[in-house]
Amino acid sequence: MGKLVALTGNIAVATAMRQINPDVCAAYPITPSTQVMEQFSEYVADGLVDTELIATESEHSAMSACIGAAAAGGRVMTATSSQGLALMWEMLYIAAGMRFPITLACVNRALSAPINIHGDHSDSMGARDSGWIQIYAENAQEAYDNQIQTVRIAEHMDVRLPVMSCMDGFITSHAIDSLELLDDKTVRDFAGEYKATHPLLDVEHPVTYGALDLQDYFMEHKRAQAEAMKNSRKVILDVAREYKKLSGRGFEYFEEYYMDDAEIAIVILSSAAGTVKVVVDAMRAKGEKVGLLRPRVFRPFPYNELSDALSNVKAVAIMDRADSHGAEGGPLFMEFKSALYNNKKQPIMINKIFGLGGRDLMLPDIETVYRELRDIKNTGKIRTVSEYITVRGEEAAYGKA
Amino acid sequence: MPKGLQKYLRLQAMPTPFCPGCGHGMLMTAILHAIDEAGLDINNMVFVSGIGCAGWIPSPHFNADTLHTTHGRPIAFATGVKLANPELKVVVISGDGDLASIGGNHLIHAARRDMPITVICANNSIYGMTGGQASSTTPIDAISKTTPSGNIERPFDLCRLVGASGAGYVARYSVVPLKPLIKSIITALNHNGFSFIDVLSPCPTYFGRMNKMKRPVDMFDDLKKRCKKIKKGEKSEEGVIPIGVFVE
Ligand SMILES: Cc1ncc(C[n+]2csc(CCOP(=O)(O)OP(=O)(O)O)c2C)c(N)n1
Ligand code: SF4
Ligand SMILES: [Mg+2]
Numbered sequence: 001m002g003k004l005v006a007l008t009g010n011i012a013v014a015t016a017m018r019q020i021n022p023d024v025c026a027a028y029p030i031t032p033s034t035q036v037m038e039q040f041s042e043y044v045a046d047g048l049v050d051t052e053l054i055a056t057e058s059e060h061s062a063m064s065a066c067i068g069a070a071a072a073g074g075r076v077m078t079a080t081s082s083q084g085l086a087l088m089w090e091m092l093y094i095a096a097g098m099r100f101p102i103t104l105a106c107v108n109r110a111l112s113a114p115i116n117i118h119g120d121h122s123d124s125m126g127a128r129d130s131g132w133i134q135i136y137a138e139n140a141q142e143a144y145d146n147q148i149q150t151v152r153i154a155e156h157m158d159v160r161l162p163v164m165s166c167m168d169g170f171i172t173s174h175a176i177d178s179l180e181l182l183d184d185k186t187v188r189d190f191a192g193e194y195k196a197t198h199p200l201l202d203v204e205h206p207v208t209y210g211a212l213d214l215q216d217y218f219m220e221h222k223r224a225q226a227e228a229m230k231n232s233r234k235v236i237l238d239v240a241r242e243y244k245k246l247s248g249r250g251f252e253y254f255e256e257y258y259m260d261d262a263e264i265a266i267v268i269l270s271s272a273a274g275t276v277k278v279v280v281d282a283m284r285a286k287g288e289k290v291g292l293l294r295p296r297v298f299r300p301f302p303y304n305e306l307s308d309a310l311s312n313v314k315a316v317a318i319m320d321r322a323d324s325h326g327a328e329g330g331p332l333f334m335e336f337k338s339a340l341y342n343n344k345k346q347p348i349m350i351n352k353i354f355g356l357g358g359r360d361l362m363l364p365d366i367e368t369v370y371r372e373l374r375d376i377k378n379t380g381k382i383r384t385v386s387e388y389i390t391v392r393g394e395e396a397a398y399g400k401a
Numbered sequence: 402m403p404k405g406l407q408k409y410l411r412l413q414a415m416p417t418p419f420c421p422g423c424g425h426g427m428l429m430t431a432i433l434h435a436i437d438e439a440g441l442d443i444n445n446m447v448f449v450s451g452i453g454c455a456g457w458i459p460s461p462h463f464n465a466d467t468l469h470t471t472h473g474r475p476i477a478f479a480t481g482v483k484l485a486n487p488e489l490k491v492v493v494i495s496g497d498g499d500l501a502s503i504g505g506n507h508l509i510h511a512a513r514r515d516m517p518i519t520v521i522c523a524n525n526s527i528y529g530m531t532g533g534q535a536s537s538t539t540p541i542d543a544i545s546k547t548t549p550s551g552n553i554e555r556p557f558d559l560c561r562l563v564g565a566s567g568a569g570y571v572a573r574y575s576v577v578p579l580k581p582l583i584k585s586i587i588t589a590l591n592h593n594g595f596s597f598i599d600v601l602s603p604c605p606t607y608f609g610r611m612n613k614m615k616r617p618v619d620m621f622d623d624l625k626k627r628c629k630k631i632k633k634g635e636k637s638e639e640g641v642i643p644i645g646v647f648v649e
Pocket of ligand 1: 059083453471497499500527528
């Protein structure tokens with residue numbers, strides 16, 4: 001068993017970064033991810049890592065510097081949130097398109113306007129199509145475990161894509177949680193040495209990155225990138241299994257909580273799953289067949305496995321902590337709807353948008369969702385496909401249960 | 402805040418979120434004093450700020466039109482405001498990180514095109530809001546959260562930067578004493594073109610505590626000691642912070 005410690009999610013991630021000892025980090029501070037780089041700069045100052053750290057003048061520059069460092073052959077990491085990720089957006093596509101295995105700790109926070117510093121998933125969901133692998137953690141332990149696995153996934157020769165590992169702002173990043181750390185050597189051995197392919201500055205073999213690529217080859221390169229994302233499915237599984245052998249912990253594509261015989265279920269990402277589990281326990285104690293499915297991997301979306309996991313459920317609420325205005329629901333909902341399209345057996349699906357800008361999701365709110373699902377299961381009728389909950393206005397029934 | 406200036410405030414938004422001893426509160430008073438003394442109609446003014454403690458100086462506190470934007474971009478937003486309605490007096494109030502680090506590009510370009518707006522930089526040589534990281538104005542050797550063993554990067558001299566970019570009015574004052582600062586703000590507000598004031602506004606909570614100035618008063622004493630008016634062409638001695646009007 002590893003060492004048991006009490007750390008915030010941010011420090012847990014910074015610890016994983018210290019143990020991996022990357023070559024270069026470039027970052028710009030933003031709440032609530034600031035502490036990751038702050039802690040890491042202490043490690044640099046104390047000589048605990050060999051990393052070159054640069055505090056750039058913006059996130060756009062931070063990701064640009066990360067790309068430059070990766071092109072030069074370095075193992076590169078950064079952290080950001082919200083507007084920081086939004087400002088990196090142009091560069092996220094460059095990192096993925098150039099196939100650099102950069103890893104980024106994304107501490108999820110709402111996007112402006114209006115200004116809000118609290119947790120929701122609109123930042124990383126906005127980067128959904130940037131070509132980055134996305135993994136979501138429920139708590140500090142998982143954020144630590146995921147961070148260690150990201151390098152192995154990103155750097156695998158069948159993948160070579162950047163990886164974003166996400167945790168909820170404040171709830172996970174700032175709350176002190178107890179977790180188990182692996183020892184430094186174990187992490188270093190697990191992460192292994194990074195071998196860059198075709199780095200710049202290899203004077204014998206000069207290379208060009210990012211050159212003009214028009215109608216003749218652009219599509220082939222994009223297809224290759226899409227294939228790499230597909231390949232990452234197997235790599236994510238292999239790495240998760242290997243990590244589990246080492247640590248005794250972790251999930252593969254998703255976590256199932258009482259899903260075996262569940263008739264109704266909630267699907268939810270990250271820290272809110274912890275709250276849902278409490279409600280599931282209470283309802284199970286009363287004999288209700290409720291379950292929870294918490295996806296860990298969002299990109300690539302494990303559609304076969306996730307739709308199988310829901311195939312025996314009668315009614316399911318996909319709960320999104322981000323919205324896609326004008327679509328039929330949040331990004332997670334749309335993903336599940338298309339994943340289940342080919343299934344013969346399909347649950348009735350509804351969507352709840354919750355927790356935007358850090359709005360609390362309380363136990364009675366979750367119970368209300370389960371009760372609605374129970375009615376849907378019994379009557380086959382749905383009131384509305386997608387709605388905001390715990391919000392002032394028509395749906396004010398929430399929170400009063 | 403003096404009683405006579407309270408009419409410029411949304412009292413329901415008070416008190417400000419500033420820490421005790423923060424220079425930004427004093428700068429806020431100086432700006433309102435200047436508006437009052439210059440006889441400007443606050444209803445014809447728009448205050449644009451970015452993200453940072455300094456961004457809170459006008460928003461939501463000023464009882465006027467305020468546009469609270471994103472980190473680094475208030476000058477670009479303000480450019481739009483001025484173009485859409487040139488009758489308005491457009492004032493940008495934001496921090497050194499906001500205006501000179503992440504938003505430095507907008508600062509030099511607005512000065513270059515002589516955009517008729519006033520930019521007041523509440524310069525505390527640090528990112529206050531995010532907890533005290535080095536900015537592009539942090540002095541060499543200063544301790545910050547990102548430079549725990551001392552800053553090794555040279556800071557910008559914002560007045561030289563903005564002056565060289567073509568601004569028509571460039572000055573630097575500290576929040577102590579307040580009088581010369583108020584006078585400079587009045588001149589800047591009345592200037593017909595791009596005007597810029599680098600206001601030394603201490604952050605005792607982060608910069609002070611990390612740099613052997615434990616109490617806010619230590620920071621004010623330090624500023625009083627080090628800020629000196631320098632004649633044109635004269636070189637300032639080590640440790641002296643040149644204040645005054647550099648371009649007019
Ligand atoms: C794109 C983006 N990156 C980072 C941040 C986080 N952030 C908020 S305020 C701030 C620094 C503020 O420093 P400064 O402008 O000097 O104002 P001060 O708080 O010192 O008054 C940072 C980095 C942000 N809001 N948006
Ligand atoms: S952190 Fe610093 S700049 Fe921000 S309010 Fe406190 S003293 Fe002022
Ligand atoms: Mg500042």
